[in-house]
Amino acid sequence: MRAQLKTIYEKLYSHFGPQHWWPASTAFEVMLGAILTQNTNWSNVEKAIDNLKKHKLLKPHKLKNLSAKKLAALIRPAGYYNIKAKRLKNFLDFLFGNFKGSLKAMTLKNTPALRQELLSVNGVGPETADSILLYALKKPIFVIDAYTKRILLRHNLIEEDTGYTEIQDLFMQNLKRSVRLFNEYHALLVKLGKDYCLKNKPKCEICPLK
DNA sequence: CACCAGGCAAGTA
DNA sequence: TACTTGCATGGT
Numbered sequence: 091m092r093a094q095l096k097t098i099y100e101k102l103y104s105h106f107g108p109q110h111w112w113p114a115s116t117a118f119e120v121m122l123g124a125i126l127t128q129n130t131n132w133s134n135v136e137k138a139i140d141n142l143k144k145h146k147l148l149k150p151h152k153l154k155n156l157s158a159k160k161l162a163a164l165i166r167p168a169g170y171y172n173i174k175a176k177r178l179k180n181f182l183d184f185l186f187g188n189f190k191g192s193l194k195a196m197t198l199k200n201t202p203a204l205r206q207e208l209l210s211v212n213g214v215g216p217e218t219a220d221s222i223l224l225y226a227l228k229k230p231i232f233v234i235d236a237y238t239k240r241i242l243l244r245h246n247l248i249e250e251d252t253g254y255t256e257i258q259d260l261f262m263q264n265l266k267r268s269v270r271l272f273n274e275y276h277a278l279l280v281k282l283g284k285d286y287c288l289k290n291k292p293k294c295e296i297c298p299l300k
Numbered sequence: 301c302a303c304c305a306g307g308c309a310a311g312t313a
Numbered sequence: 314t315a316c317t318t319g320c321a322t323g324g325t
Binding site: 111123124125127128129130131132133134135169170173177212213214215216217218221233235236237238276277279280283284288289290291 | 303304305306307308309
């Protein structure tokens, strides 16, 4: 498994090249994007973030002072806008409640404990928490998403009932614990998924891993 | 028209 | 515990 995971990464990197994730200019923007992109196309998330940017709301204190109602209207293009407005507010409550709104304070906390705290926020599940840890806070945590599972499934590397943590352990226990590697590997898996491993339109016969 | 996207929580039995 | 459903816009 260790050798296979390394080989897959090398094939993906040489085929697609660097993906330059996460597409955001600040850590806070990454965190918002992590919630907004839940089951949602990234292009829609960009529209929502652009709206926030236009209104100069991409700062913890600014967003904190915005009603969920107004926030929902601004993030409308991202879909699920009512529930995502609440989830963003829940996250902001957590950020201010535990870290006084300081991302620096947040990153000083030890990673396992912080991950548990993130998971306790309503609206933050394992993928969102891990995206925040890896892409916003630069912690060596591997992010698992639907594409990752589907790709491993189609290559017979896991079973259908394999859970999030189990898949995550596969990567984390068989790869060098590197933020750079985890960042690029996950991004490359998403790229492969979008191009060749869609739900009902798999292009397995021409997948670059073959 | 149908299908899907870088999930998660709540409801049901 | 194990399934199912709701959330919603925008691109293909």
